[in-house]
Amino acid sequence: MSWDLKEALLHASKNVQSARDQLCDLDAALGDGDHGTSMARSFAAVERELSSTESNEPADLLELVGNTVLNAVGGAMGPLFGSAFLSSSTALRNADPSLSSPERTAAAIAAAANAIQRRGKASVGDKTMVDAIVPAAEAAATAAGQPDATSATVLRAAAEAAAAGTEHTKELIARIGRASRLGERTLGHQDPGATSITLVLESLAASAGAPVGHPVLTLN
Amino acid sequence: MSWDLKEALLHASKNVQSARDQLCDLDAALGDGDHGTSMARSFAAVERELSSTESNEPADLLELVGNTVLNAVGGAMGPLFGSAFLSSSTALRNADPSLSSPERTAAAIAAAANAIQRRGKASVGDKTMVDAIVPAAEAAATAAGQPDATSATVLRAAAEAAAAGTEHTKELIARIGRASRLGERTLGHQDPGATSITLVLESLAASAGAPVGHPVLTLN
Amino acid sequence: MSRFLNDPDNAVTETLEGFLLAHPELERRGTSRVVTSSTPPTGRVAVVTGGGSGHKPAFIGYIGDGMFDAVVCGDVFASPPVGSVLEAIRTVNTGHGVMLLLGNYSGDVMNFEMAADMARDEGIDVEMAVATDDLGAGSNVRPDQRRGVSGQFLIWKTVGAAARQGASLAELKQLALDVNSATRTMGVSLNGCTLPGSTKPTFSLDEGQMEVGVGHHGERGRSTEPLVQMDEIVDRLVDEIDQDLQLREGDRAAVVINGLGGTPMLELYIAYRRVAKVLQEKGVSIEVNFVGEYFTALGMHGFSVTLMRLNDRTLGLLKDPARTPHFTQTSTPN
Amino acid sequence: MSRFLNDPDNAVTETLEGFLLAHPELERRGTSRVVTSSTPPTGRVAVVTGGGSGHKPAFIGYIGDGMFDAVVCGDVFASPPVGSVLEAIRTVNTGHGVMLLLGNYSGDVMNFEMAADMARDEGIDVEMAVATDDLGAGSNVRPDQRRGVSGQFLIWKTVGAAARQGASLAELKQLALDVNSATRTMGVSLNGCTLPGSTKPTFSLDEGQMEVGVGHHGERGRSTEPLVQMDEIVDRLVDEIDQDLQLREGDRAAVVINGLGGTPMLELYIAYRRVAKVLQEKGVSIEVNFVGEYFTALGMHGFSVTLMRLNDRTLGLLKDPARTPHFTQTSTPN
Numbered sequence A, B: 001m002s003w004d005l006k007e008a009l010l011h012a013s014k015n016v017q018s019a020r021d022q023l024c025d026l027d028a029a030l031g032d033g034d035h036g037t038s039m040a041r042s043f044a045a046v047e048r049e050l051s052s053t054e055s056n057e058p059a060d061l062l063e064l065v066g067n068t069v070l071n072a073v074g075g076a077m078g079p080l081f082g083s084a085f086l087s088s089s090t091a092l093r094n095a096d097p098s099l100s101s102p103e104r105t106a107a108a109i110a111a112a113a114n115a116i117q118r119r120g121k122a123s124v125g126d127k128t129m130v131d132a133i134v135p136a137a138e139a140a141a142t143a144a145g146q147p148d149a150t151s152a153t154v155l156r157a158a159a160e161a162a163a164a165g166t167e168h169t170k171e172l173i174a175r176i177g178r179a180s181r182l183g184e185r186t187l188g189h190q191d192p193g194a195t196s197i198t199l200v201l202e203s204l205a206a207s208a209g210a211p212v213g214h215p216v217l218t219l220n
Numbered sequence C, D: 001m002s003r004f005l006n007d008p009d010n011a012v013t014e015t016l017e018g019f020l021l022a023h024p025e026l027e028r029r030g031t032s033r034v035v036t037s038s039t040p041p042t043g044r045v046a047v048v049t050g051g052g053s054g055h056k057p058a059f060i061g062y063i064g065d066g067m068f069d070a071v072v073c074g075d076v077f078a079s080p081p082v083g084s085v086l087e088a089i090r091t092v093n094t095g096h097g098v099m100l101l102l103g104n105y106s107g108d109v110m111n112f113e114m115a116a117d118m119a120r121d122e123g124i125d126v127e128m129a130v131a132t133d134d135l136g137a138g139s140n141v142r143p144d145q146r147r148g149v150s151g152q153f154l155i156w157k158t159v160g161a162a163a164r165q166g167a168s169l170a171e172l173k174q175l176a177l178d179v180n181s182a183t184r185t186m187g188v189s190l191n192g193c194t195l196p197g198s199t200k201p202t203f204s205l206d207e208g209q210m211e212v213g214v215g216h217h218g219e220r221g222r223s224t225e226p227l228v229q230m231d232e233i234v235d236r237l238v239d240e241i242d243q244d245l246q247l248r249e250g251d252r253a254a255v256v257i258n259g260l261g262g263t264p265m266l267e268l269y270i271a272y273r274r275v276a277k278v279l280q281e282k283g284v285s286i287e288v289n290f291v292g293e294y295f296t297a298l299g300m301h302g303f304s305v306t307l308m309r310l311n312d313r314t315l316g317l318l319k320d321p322a323r324t325p326h327f328t329q330t331s332t333p334n
């Protein structure tokens, strides 16, 4: 990764905090209305930790974010986002040294997707953040295989796929977690966790300097 | 009293029950919003008792109403209205046999006024039902002294004075009872208890067939 | 406003039925509005209270060992009638007299006074103590014109404990008056409340406003003011109370933070936190505290702060065990 | 909606500060979100629960003799993080293991599971039981997908009592699962609730409507329906519960009527009245009942009905004494 990951993560932290109210509104429709608060508080902690760390090593930074999120607030997002960041850190550390930078980025996103699935036991189509992160990981892998791939194009592809997946959650009936108790009433509503995943990926992509194809995430 | 007091009291009971919501609204502004409910429930009981009694003797009927009101609901209006009716009953029973019918009516109203003052220890100007019943008793005494007096003209005079007194409560600051804690905020609001007194007197006057001078009571 | 009820006019009757089904240690005769403990007060004065309904757990939630022997239940926010009060007095009197505790509301005072007179005519010893702990209308209101509000819980607890210990009727009356004059309360709320059968609240405020000086009947208070932060509200309530109560360094106090029915307990403990800090700064030690819903106004969103100056006797009585449907304590916590 | 708070983001922290000041028999280290009894669980398994805040008296109101040894507090409606759960486990473990009780919410399950794994890696015996008593989403929802709601109070009470009596970790886990499968809950409400810092309720209904199948986080329920009379509501809740629980003539039951925070107690007892009548008609005897606020959702106006099939052991455990800040009982009432 040649871009400044710390800057990118700080940018993501700021965007998450700004989206607090919209994320709460999404969660009010499907759950208990606290997703924005949990995300904002966790990423406020992330911002503090990142600002005071010396390291600029991507794996260190991702590990720091993971541990911070895991221990900041809790909620459902804590273990899910926390495990996602921790696993991407591990993926970078263990990455085959022969991999290109875009391939490493894609591997990190794939590790995040696996971690979220392992931790939450949700599948694609259950109307959770899995519906954003799994297509993101697939798109990232494809993008990394392109001849002119950069980390930026990989992140951009991931963000766009996550956004599409998030949009698609509107058509799904929740089958796991808090929202699942609402059954058919969840139709038409966008999953807050998927929205957050997309917001983070988009912030990273934007910081990585990838050209934006089209506006992707709508926060409602 | 030549008119049918039982009919008149039944008429009053019905009017009180119909005024439930307006009396509650008046009490919501100055107190706890239950005056209409207490009055309506008490006079529903009065209606039941009156409908099933054999007697048509005025003193018996007033005693029955007094005891019914006293034991129906309670509240502040229970002892006040209860004592008022019981005392007017006693006044009729003990009335000098030489008194005319209008004089007896006036004596009954005077006894009611005294009972309310004794029981509640409020004075004229404190913004209570005293501000309706005391002027009513005075007007009744004056009317009973007129050469062409009837019970009907006495009741009409009492009702009109009560209505004027009730209207005047809007200009008073409550100095006793629940409303007194609101101090100056009671200005502009009409006392619910005074309104009830007027409603009862007007109903009796109307049943007694007195010509209505002008519309008197406004329930707001 | 919607409510979960059947016929609103039957609300109190049905509540009593439910309460008696849930608490078989209580009794009432037929459809009476008088609820008593099934353990009669043998060899001691009986303690009775009552008033309008809609304040649960007050009053019937506190019938039992160490508190009330009987409660007379009126309609929602309306004093019970004379006849019911008299019935209660007769039922619990075992020859040692009956102590009547009530709040200062014309209706309650008149109905209880008439019933007490009638009972005395029957030869029953009856005393009455009228609580006036509320500073809601401002401290310029004559003490005998003040309402009785949630500070009454402290009167109930102390008098109930003293009665069980065998205090005489005269002693109980004096105790009630002493606790009353050592106790002050101030309340605030964000709304009024809606009586069963009514569709409108007694009052409502705009967003960002609060009503200062409310009681527990959804009555308006002394003034409507901008809602400020909790600490500022508490500072002001404690300050007004203390100007009247004059707590001094070294004094011991009891504190009640009473929720009016719709206030999350979270807010009550945030209020208590500040009260504790302010009293600590004054050098006043809180010896006992009650944070919760003791005296509610249907679902009103508001709370009150009560402070009481303690002495050895009243502190002991507050810490004395009690066992009732909604207040049970064993020996001194901590 | 207005609230009585300081900075909403500090609401939970300040609540904990107030709670600890009010209840000196509880402890926490520094600014930790772990609250423990100051009496350690010597010679027996420790019982721990936790979850999001905003449910008071749950969970910290039930720390003490006969219920919890520690509670881990999250933010409002958000599971506490792994680290706090692990801290709680370490703090109360006295070598006899730790029983974790929680409701079935992804957040809680994930955080507690991770912490339990870490604790086991440290050599601490930990078991976990996840409550799923809610039928709010309909009985066609897989039992392991149901939420844990106010029926959990019965799990807490029985497991707490059994732990004090010295039951093993395996026995406690089995007991929790047994009580859970003997317990069902259904809730209704007239509104959602507004989280501290938010200005909008999670949902709101028109006058004359009710939400069926709510939990205690202001979540919407299964359906919005016309508000009917209380008896009809209760009949329907009991009926749905009973279709799943299948109480039979001669069965003994425990009943919880839980207010969600803004429901006048009057309404709760009117609900209980009907539950008692319906069960009596079925020939089911209510051996123990809890009517009040046990597990709230800030100031939500709603309530739930919980029925549990009892056996000798669980009945004894429910009636066993307990002493905590918000639930104290001595020997069997009645």
Ligand SMILES: Nc1ncnc2c1ncn2[C@@H]1O[C@H](COP(=O)(O)OP(=O)(O)O)[C@@H](O)[C@H]1O
Binding pocket: A027, A031, A032, A033, A034, A035, A036, A038, A039, A075, A076, A077, A078, A080, A116, A119, A120, A121, A122, A127, A128, A129, A130, A176, A177, A178, A191, A192, A193, A194, D077, D078, D079, D105, D106, D107, D108
């Ligand atoms: N088991 C799960 N697997 C994956 N994602 C989940 C799971 N449970 C919940 N989520 C995600 O978490 C989001 C809700 O997060 P949040 O509101 O912070 O937690 P909570 O549900 O505890 O209030 C949902 O929108 C969903 O995307």
Ligand SMILES: Nc1ncnc2c1ncn2[C@@H]1O[C@H](COP(=O)(O)OP(=O)(O)O)[C@@H](O)[C@H]1O
Binding pocket: B027, B031, B032, B033, B034, B035, B036, B038, B039, B075, B076, B077, B080, B116, B119, B120, B121, B122, B127, B128, B129, B130, B176, B177, B178, B191, B192, B193, B194, C077, C078, C079, C105, C106, C107, C108
């Ligand atoms: N001491 C008193 N003397 C005379 N009238 C009184 C007194 N106290 C209250 N009232 C009357 O009672 C009315 C309120 O009655 P009601 O609402 O039934 O009782 P409560 O105040 O107990 O709710 C007031 O409007 C006032 O007219």
Ligand SMILES: [Mg+2]
Binding pocket: A027, A031, A032, A033, A034, A035
């Ligand atoms: Mg949520």
Ligand SMILES: [Mg+2]
Binding pocket: B027, B031, B032, B033, B034, B035
């Ligand atoms: Mg009134």
Ligand SMILES: [Mg+2]
Binding pocket: B032, B034, B035, B075, B076, C052, C076, C077, C078, C079
């Ligand atoms: Mg009243």
Ligand SMILES: [Mg+2]
Binding pocket: A032, A034, A035, A075, A076, D052, D076, D077, D078, D079
């Ligand atoms: Mg949550």
